[in-house]
Amino acid sequence: MTSATACFVIVSRNDIPIYDAELGSSTVRKEDAAHQHQFILHAALDVVQDVAWTTSAMFLKSVDRFNDLVVSVYVTAGHILLNPICYLLMLLHDSRNEDGMKSFFQEVHELYIKILLNPLYLPGSRITSSHFDTKVRALARKYL
Amino acid sequence: MEPDVSMETGSEIRVAVLPIGGAIPRDLLRDYVSMLARHTRVELSSISSFYVEHQKSPFAHQPWDTGALRIQFVVGGAPPSPWEDFQSNRKVLAVVGVCHCPSSPDLGLVADQFAAACKGYTSALVERCFAFCPSDAQLEDKSNKENNVILFPPSDRQAQELHMLTMVQDLAASLLMEFEKWVLRAESAGTILKTPLDSQSSLSSEEFIKAKKKRLGRAQKTIGDYCLLAGSPVDANAHYTTAIELARLTGDVFWHAGALEGSVSALLVDRMDLRDPTLEEEVKYRYYSVVQLYRRAFLQDNAQRVSTVSFELEAALKLARYLCRRELSKEVVDLLMGAADGAKSLIDASDRLILYVEIARLFGMLGYHRKAAFFSRQVAQLYLQQDNANAAVSAMQVLSITSKAYQVQSRRADSNSSVSPNGLGSGHSDVGKMHLQSIVSLFESQWNTLQMVVLREILMSSVRAGVPLAAWSAAARLLRSYYPLITPAGQSGLASSLTNSAERLPPGTRCADPALPFIRHLLLNEYGHSCSFQLEMLHSFPIHPSQVDIVKRNPGKEEWWLDSAPSGPFIYTPFSKGGPNDGNKQDLTWIVGEPVQILVELANPCGFDLTVDSIYLSVHSVNFDVFPLSDVDNLLLGAAQGLVLSDPFRCCGSGKLKNASIPNISVVPALPLLVSHVVGGDGAAILYEGEIRDIWLSLTNAGTVPIEQAHISLSGKHQDSVISIAYETLRLALPLKPGAEVTIPVTIKAWQLSLVDSDHAMSKNAPLSTGKMSKEGNGPLLLVYYAGPLEPSDPSGEKQSPVPPGRRLVVPLHVCVLQGLRFVRARLLSMEIPAHVSETLPKPLENGNSFEVTPDFSEHKNDRLIRIDPYRGSWGLRLLELELSNPTDVAFEVSVLIQLEKKDRHGLMSVDLDSADMDCHKTRIDRDYSARVLIPLEHFKLPIIDGSFFAKDAQTDNCVGKVSNTGCSERNTKAELDACINNLVSKIKVRWQSGRNSCGELNIKDAIQAALQTSVMDVLLPDPxxxxxxxxxxxxxxxxxxxxxxxxxxxxxxxxxxxxxxxxxxxxxxxxxxxxxxxxxxxxxxxxxxxxxxxxxxxxxxxxxxxxxxxxxxxxxxxxxxxxxxxxxxxxxxxxxxxxxxxxxxxxxxxxxxxxxxxxxxxxxxxxxxxxxxxxxxxxxxxxxxxxx
Incomplete structure (x- = not known):
């Protein structure tokens, strides 16, 4: 993993995070950092919501940043139609590996669609699948 | 850096406002300052009367008709800025002293103090001291004029304001004249202008010409600044243009930027409100250049020594503020993010603080509340890094502002803006969101980490700032909403915070935020309704609900209980009309004189102990006295003993009042109360299938009102098992006085167990006592509707509600049915036993009294099951064999009874049923044995082959003789045949007896019917x-x-x-x-x-x-x-x-x-x-x- 810091969050349409993971390799002051990362991602929602309406691109590179940390977002399809299954995959990172990030988002999106197809999963609810978590972390190691 | 900078800032004259003399009461100071500070814009036209042109004004293009001076009052003054040469608006150009005469009797002293205070402001061109509320003596004192203290004579507010306006205009005119002087002097004599950048750099290395030009350029820039301050943008622009040229030539990047900035200000004076796209483009273009130039200046110069970053950031903020509109949000966001990045380069912590404050404000203006909250929190963190109470107060206040964005606001704040609680969602919030967010409770929402952090920081800053109420509120919110996420140690810490805060608060203080997580108040009354006053319903304990049902009385009807849905125990009945009591609003009726049980359930999910001091029952709308029969101590004792169990995580975080509905409680006068018990014990009557028994039901009026009406009806399952109820007994006992008792017999016949039950029991080989019982609670219910007199007996004479309600008593007949004799099969025997030839024939059928020769069922003769009169044989006889088995653990005795009809055809002959019964001998069937019972069917033979068969079956007699019996019966419908069989079967009764007091009837109708189905003709019809x-x-x-x-x-x-x-x-x-x-x-x-x-x-x-x-x-x-x-x-x-x-x-x-x-x-x-x-x-x-x- 090249990225020292990465925090990944999936935010549902109601701006509620349904999945979050600290993916960074740095272990120092993890607790505080996690708070700060979530604060940054939470604040970035304002920007993302505006930007998402101005572009048809799904991958929004570096929509927001604070200090050295950059927020990149992958908007799932359907936000134009106010589809209830529109979600933001938000990644807070400090790397510049754009291609890796894009692949990461795409694969996580696929994973997420699989979760959505599970009839027992209520869209918008918290993702608690440990399998999903493992896969996401594996993808992070692979791409980020 | 300076707070609140904008492009207009360059045209504002900075005036320090200082309190002078004795202490001024805070309210008065605020009052005086507000009077002064409202005059931020003074029209040039209004000051012309105070203005005296001493020499030719350097401001040639001053717009006397439209222009204005802008004044920025700095209350408390400000330290001189090292950059004031660079930007003249940073200079404090005037000082205004404010004095409260009652606290400063000696005005001379005041004047001295003011003069001393002015010493600190070297750049001040005008000084004024305003003294309010002077005494008469002070007004008389002529020395005030010399002291330069301006007295505001006591008068009404309006006059004072007018006076103040005049004074400000005078001040402005003086300032304008001073500016003119300064500019004239600067133009003629030149001026040395330095910034911290220049202080140590020697000009020696540079060419003299270049240095002179540089100096000239800087002078032009400064003159431009003064022109701007003097409200003459055209003059300012001219000077700025020159300055820009010179700065560019000399490479004086920093001043170049400053002049460019000034030129934009000049461009924008009086045009701030106009949104001209071309102007906006121009401003944008110039400001991006400004930012670039500042950055270049930063690169050029030694960054360690002194930084120009703050100017770059200020310029960026100014541009952002200028552009701050929704449609330009992207550009503004970029600017602000760039500015935020610059925070690292700022050396001074307070600069960073100001930067974050400004960024937060601008994001807030843009509608980016989450961003604003984020930067506000950064501000708070910077405050918290400072170690003083004021900073802590600031931190607390800033964090309180963010609490809305993080949805952790205090309830008091919430109530103010309860309509729009969507802090997390800004502009694009759709309609459903608010609803969803209200459902997703705080605890479940996964931003809870942030919310907890924010609350913790509020708590920390409040504690540090020494604001107990805020600390209490924050701790309360944290504890209430997030306790499942807080460790017990953390909870204890919060509890001690609460305690500490409470100790500091004056007694009686109330905080809008409830502190303790989930003290659930549960009210349960005796009808089993549970109504939660604060939180959701937990469970309902029906406490004998059936005995106290209240039924509205319909006075117009004989059957008054109809058309009135009972008020319980069922919350929903399909018959209830959707009337006024819709929704989950419950109507409760309490009866005078009858205790109502209210259950309050308290749960303490916290990691620390709580003490409940008191519990109140508050009942509004009804004027009656409530006195508790039990007290809180007992309740708490019960709770301590584990009587009240609750799961603290059951309704985590649902602070919202989901189902909270305070029931409508109405109180009615005393009603009769019927109590029932079964004579001989209320336990279930254990009956074998088909057993018939009387249950004696004793009804007692336990109320204080006589029962005047009573009616019994049946409900529930197996209603047909109730054979008779002594309605008459009950009716005769009316009116039932208080305390009176009536006993009514109810005859029931135990129903058949369903096949499933019995098969199940058989297959499992379960113990007899349990396996073959019928399930509890499926017996019939007796509904006793009863009511007192129509006129309430309450002597108070107050106006009563129309009719006191009646009541309903539900008496479940607890019958436990055990499996009894099991019927195995029935078949028609075709055996032929010859009769003996004698001098007479066996009795023919039409004789009627042929039961004499009924086969003898004898238990004594083991060698033969049936003893038949040898002289008779099976002459004219058919035998129906029933095979019965006894799976129970008692012995049964079975007897067959055949009821014979009277044969009216011959008039004289009649059959005595009792004697028929007498002749039937009993068959004993021991436990786990089977036995066969033979039923002779001889009696059903018809004497002749036609006619009577139809007569018996109530058929028309027309077909007699014309149509043959058999032909007719074959043509008959099956129903007819069935009726015929039924007629036959109904005459056969298999009675059993077990022990002394169990007796009943075996239901073998179906079995016999099946056995006879094929051969009924043979049984019924004689041979030709x-x-x-x-x-x-x-x-x-x-x-x-x-x-x-x-x-x-x-x-x-x-x-x-x-x-x-x-x-x-x-x-x-x-x-x-x-x-x-x-x-x-x-x-x-x-x-x-x-x-x-x-x-x-x-x-x-x-x-x-x-x-x-x-x-x-x-x-x-x-x-x-x-x-x-x-x-x-x-x-x-x-x-x-x-x-x-x-x-x-x-x-x-x-x-x-x-x-x-x-x-x-x-x-x-x-x-x-x-x-x-x-x-x-x-x-x-x-x-x-x-x-x-």
């Missing part, structure tokens, strides 16, 4: 011909066939026989003796039958012993080929004699071939062919031949 043998009396010597013509001629025979051979055993025949006999042939049809009769005699081996070589019987008379014609319903005797050579058992058989058979006979014989002779065979008769006497 009946054959009978009897011994002929010796004295009569009939030698010819003799039609008697008597229908019931046989009945006379026994009496005729009395003088005969009574010494011999009845019907015994001696060998070697001529025995006269006769055969009787009876025609059961209504038509003449012509036939060919023959008689045979067989021995025990079945050999014909009349004919053949080894004939052992000699005979006299004709035995075969006897041509007979039997008239309808008549009988014919044919005499003959036998001479038995060998003693033994013989069988006599009569048979006939019917000639010219009618359709009826053919149908009886089940043949279709018209040619085929019809053969009729009679029942065999036994002859017992003895050797000697």
């Amino acid at each position: 011909l009946t054959f009978g043998f009897r011994l002929r009396k010796k004295e009569t010597m009939p030698n010819q066939t003799n039609p008697t013509g008597k229908l019931n001629g046989f009945s006379d025979e026994p009496f005729a026989q009395s003088d005969g051979c009574n010494l011999r055993p009845k019907g015994s025949i001696l060998a070697h003796e001529m025995t006269p006999m006769e055969i009787l042939v009876r025609n059961n049809t209504k038509e003449m039958i012509k036939m060919n009769l023959s008689i045979t005699c067989r021995d025990v081996a079945g050999e014909n012993c009349v004919e053949g070589d080894k004939a052992t019987v000699l005979w006299a008379g004709v035995l075969s080929g006897i041509e007979l014609v039997v008239p309808p319903l008549q009988e014919i005797t044919h005499p003959f004699s036998f001479y038995f050579l060998v003693p033994g058992e013989y069988t006599l058989l009569g048979a006939a071939v019917i000639d010219d058979a009618t359709d009826i006979l053919r149908t009886c014989a089940r043949t279709n062919s018209a040619v085929e002779p019809i053969f009729c065979r009679g029942s065999p008769f036994h002859v017992h031949v003895v050797g000697t006497l």
